[in-house]
Amino acid sequence: MERAEFLAELGELLDAGKPLTGTESLRELGAWNSLGWVGFMALADEHFGLTLTAEEISRCATVNDLLALVFAT
């Protein structure tokens, strides 16, 4: 999956309201809550076959940090 495509899906998941650039702070995205967290885990599994741990996700502060987790491999 392409970065732009995944970013668009993340935008829907996180209810961004406008296209995400990657620099957004997760703390400022209202939908980065438990449901957003589980949804991100599901997307990582579905598109990249990745099983992420709580430690990996909790270290993320921005949307770019989330992208780095799934595009690192």
Next chain:
Amino acid sequence: MVNPMDLSGRVVLVTGASSGIGRDTAVLLSELGARIALVARNQARLAETLASLSGEGHRAEVFDLSMVDRIPSWLKSLTAQTGPLDGMVHSAGVHHPAPLRILDSKRLESVIRIDIEAAVMLAKGFRQGGCHRESASLVFLSSAAALAGQPGIAAYSATKAALLGLARSLAMELAAEGIRVNCVAPGMVKSETTNKFLRGLSSEAAAAIEAKHPLGFGSVRDVSYAVAFLLGEASRWITGSTLVVDGGFTAH
């Protein structure tokens, strides 16, 4: 001594037999004396399940249940080799948590295809002449999520709830043919899949989920026992029902 769970001499088909509840159910049924036809897509994992069964006469069948229209003819040819089935357990399922915000028709269809369409076609295949014994039992693996809502799993909850309705109507339709149809609705049990899911949650979030189960998380064997009961003589007067096995999750 009488063992009401004894399944000696019976032949049972188990879908989703390459992992989790399906695999453990197959193992337990073999320990109770049944001959098992294992079905899943992954040949290597199916071979692992086959190797862990007790007794003789089991077989592994690689088949993709998403090819739903081919299920009845495939079952016909399978039972020509195994002999008529005494039971069938549909444990295969798709579970991708997806908040409504990212739920689309593609994701929805992938869940519906295996959880509902395959269940219907398996029942259709099972009832064909020569495919089942005079007295037979069909068990669908539903979920406690069919009875109690949780955020992020709407598609899963909806399809698992559909199985409850499917089982009730099929129970009415197939009673005259000697086929009982029931569901088992498990809460969260420790398995490879749930362990993967829980590793992604904070310890607080995982503890909160477990706290919703007054008896704690279950094991796959807790569910397998319920399936075995619904397949055997001890449940001969039970059809169209749902056996909830959830450690109290839905008792709130």
